[in-house]
Amino acid sequence: MSDITKRSLTELVESIKNKKLSSSEVTKAFIERSEKSRVLNAFITEDFTSALDKAKKFDQKPNLNLKLPGIPMAVKDLFCTKNVKTTAGSKILNNFVPTYESTVTENIWSEGAILLGKLNCDEFAMGSSNETSFFGNVQNPIDKNLVPGGSSGGSASAVAAQLTPITIGTDTGGSIRQPASFTGTVGLKPTYGSCSRYGIVAFASSLDQAGPMAQNVKDCALLQEVISSFDTKDSTSIDFKRSHYSKDLTNNIKGKKIGIPKEYRVDGMPKEIEDLWQKGIEYVRDCGAEIINISLPHTSYALPTYYIVAPAEASSNLARYDGVKYGYRANGENLIDMYEKTRSEGFGAEVQRRIMIGTYVLSSGYYDAYYLKAQKVRRLIKNDFDEAYKKVDAILTPSTPSAAFKIGEKTNDPVSMYLNDIFTVPVNLAGLPGISIPAGHDTKGYPLGLQIIGKAFDEQNILNIAYAMEEKINFKNKITDWWIK
Amino acid sequence: MSIDLKTIKHISKLSRISVDEQRAKKLVGDLNSIFDFIEKLNELKTENVKPLTSIAETTLKLRSDEVQSRNIREQIIKNSPQDNEDYFVVPKVIE
Numbered sequence: 001m002s003d004i005t006k007r008s009l010t011e012l013v014e015s016i017k018n019k020k021l022s023s024s025e026v027t028k029a030f031i032e033r034s035e036k037s038r039v040l041n042a043f044i045t046e047d048f049t050s051a052l053d054k055a056k057k058f059d060q061k062p063n064l065n066l067k068l069p070g071i072p073m074a075v076k077d078l079f080c081t082k083n084v085k086t087t088a089g090s091k092i093l094n095n096f097v098p099t100y101e102s103t104v105t106e107n108i109w110s111e112g113a114i115l116l117g118k119l120n121c122d123e124f125a126m127g128s129s130n131e132t133s134f135f136g137n138v139q140n141p142i143d144k145n146l147v148p149g150g151s152s153g154g155s156a157s158a159v160a161a162q163l164t165p166i167t168i169g170t171d172t173g174g175s176i177r178q179p180a181s182f183t184g185t186v187g188l189k190p191t192y193g194s195c196s197r198y199g200i201v202a203f204a205s206s207l208d209q210a211g212p213m214a215q216n217v218k219d220c221a222l223l224q225e226v227i228s229s230f231d232t233k234d235s236t237s238i239d240f241k242r243s244h245y246s247k248d249l250t251n252n253i254k255g256k257k258i259g260i261p262k263e264y265r266v267d268g269m270p271k272e273i274e275d276l277w278q279k280g281i282e283y284v285r286d287c288g289a290e291i292i293n294i295s296l297p298h299t300s301y302a303l304p305t306y307y308i309v310a311p312a313e314a315s316s317n318l319a320r321y322d323g324v325k326y327g328y329r330a331n332g333e334n335l336i337d338m339y340e341k342t343r344s345e346g347f348g349a350e351v352q353r354r355i356m357i358g359t360y361v362l363s364s365g366y367y368d369a370y371y372l373k374a375q376k377v378r379r380l381i382k383n384d385f386d387e388a389y390k391k392v393d394a395i396l397t398p399s400t401p402s403a404a405f406k407i408g409e410k411t412n413d414p415v416s417m418y419l420n421d422i423f424t425v426p427v428n429l430a431g432l433p434g435i436s437i438p439a440g441h442d443t444k445g446y447p448l449g450l451q452i453i454g455k456a457f458d459e460q461n462i463l464n465i466a467y468a469m470e471e472k473i474n475f476k477n478k479i480t481d482w483w484i485k
Numbered sequence: 486m487s488i489d490l491k492t493i494k495h496i497s498k499l500s501r502i503s504v505d506e507q508r509a510k511k512l513v514g515d516l517n518s519i520f521d522f523i524e525k526l527n528e529l530k531t532e533n534v535k536p537l538t539s540i541a542e543t544t545l546k547l548r549s550d551e552v553q554s555r556n557i558r559e560q561i562i563k564n565s566p567q568d569n570e571d572y573f574v575v576p577k578v579i580e
Contacts, residue, residue: 095564096564097560097563097564099554099557099560099561099564100554192540192541193540193541193543206538206539206540232546232548235543235545235546236539236541236543238541238543298529300525301525301526301528301529303522304522304523304524304525304526305526307519307522307523308523308526315500319501322501323566324565324566324573324575325561325564325565325573326564326565326566327564327566328566329566329567332576333576334576334577334578335575335576335577335578336501337503337576338575338576339501340501340502340503341503343500343501343502343503344502344503344504347502352500352502352504353512353515353516353519355500355502356493356496356497356500356502356512356516357516357519359496359499359500360488360492360496360516363496363499370523372536373526373527373531374526375536375537375538376531376534376535376536376537377526377529377531377534378536378537379534379535379536379537380529380531380534382537382540413518414515414518414519415518415519415522418519418522430540431540431541
């Protein structure tokens with residue numbers, strides 16, 4: 001039984017389809033391991049009893065034609081799940097029970113998967129270390145008191161620690177790829193418009209995308225195939241021909257042109273990141289791809305642009321939390337006082353900070369200088385990529401400027417925390433797909449990731465490159481189960 | 486450009502987030518360091534650049550105006566911090 005949780009999603013699907021394992025056996029194994037792993041604090045809400053019931057029901061009448069037959073799965077607590085508490089990692093939604101299901105999770109359940117529970121994340125997905133969650137820090141299974149990254153920190157920790165065979169996160173500026181990189185897992189941020197945003201607690205609507213987080217590229221491709229769909233409930237969902245990502249997965253990337261952007265060689269980049277990138281370049285070359293040096297001249301402007309656009313959209317999206325129809329309410333002397341106290345007590349410090357930045361850059365007299373300016377620079381950043389893609393099929397970069405850091409190390413300096421996303425943010429601003437794959441370790445044995453950025457709607461291509469590289473890299477995560485007594 | 490205590494209090498009012506004196510002072514420091522970092526954008530000339538407002542350049546699609554979720558009033562009311570069975574209750578707004 002104990003080795004069930006060690007298997008990949010693809011292996012588990014096969015075992016259930018071959019009737020070598022039942023959904024109940026698989027579900028029970030993940031629940032048992034999760035119960036022994038509460039120290040990691042990966043879950044906000046466990047839904048284990050209900051998961052076992054659903055597994056039993058599945059086994060009574062198994063539909064083995066589904067893509068995720070009877071597979072248990074925990075999801076980031078930013079996805080609304082019908083009748084199951086959804087908090088977005090915030091006190092202000094501490095008691096919110098949605099009456100509807102997000103499209104992405106609906107797609108997952110309709111392919112046979114079973115909800116295990118809701119995973120911890122930074123409050124409203126605002127953070128890079130999972131330290132802004134109202135429900136406490138998440139431990140990275142790689143080492144004690146190490147952050148798992150963020151905002152999808154609970155998701156990354158749960159996949160790396162094998163508490164769930166696979167999961168979904170959301171990525172607004174790197175929230176899937178950075179935690180994937182910090183935990184030695186694979187994380188894909190799809191093209192904007194690929195996965196529906198319906199039922200995902202909104203942070204910055206022009207940047208938010210849901211995506212899979214997995215142990216390997218093949219599993220990641222399979223989940224992407226399930227969650228990507230055109231949805232009329234999301235006005236920015238795009239109707240394009242979606243590929244059968246897992247069936248069409250190939251490690252043949254001969255002749256592909258891979259761009260190496262010189263601007264990603266940032267000042268003060270640790271040598272181990274530089275070396276990892278160089279190794280990555282050699283791997284793709286070994287696979288028969290062609291390396292081309294490119295330039296993305298506005299790269300250094302991406303982070304400042306993001307810290308105008310994302311807070312601006314957040315300040316508008318989070319205006320709905322007023323203590324009236326749902327969520328936390330503080331008592332006030334009058335209506336306005338109630339609003340102000342509710343939001344002051346209900347939101348954590350980082351969320352308040354971002355709402356205030358956003359309010360400021362949209363306020364009268366500052367809109368042109370900040371918000372409009374940022375939208376213009378966003379165009380320049382997108383144009384850089386458009387230019388580059390005239391010459392190359394994909395771009396290879398490091399995923400993060402460093403490996404995972406210790407809990408508390410960066411909490412006092414917001415700007416140094418923001419710098420974590422320096423390589424991932426440009427991808428969201430340009431609406432492109434990007435995948436992070438584990439590619440090596442730093443001197444302490446912590447995982448490091450490489451990012452492959454694709455053309456819009458070209459997920460298949462970056463999955464293929466990731467698949468080919470994965471084979472060459474042959475990465476092994478160093479997890480000792482230190483948290484299990 | 487720097488953000489002073491008065492500006493913080495103004496933004497706090499616009500954001501409907503009450504902040505006490507101590508927190509306001511901390512926010513002055515935080516926001517100034519963030520805006521110092523944001524000022525980098527002024528290095529770029531952008532007079533002739535069209536702002537990018539949406540990455541998905543689609544036109545809004547229309548769909549028929551049909552009720553899709555029915556009989557969920559009770560559940561929705563149940564999520565409210567204070568209710569009177571059929572209504573959301575807020576502090577008195579009319580004297």
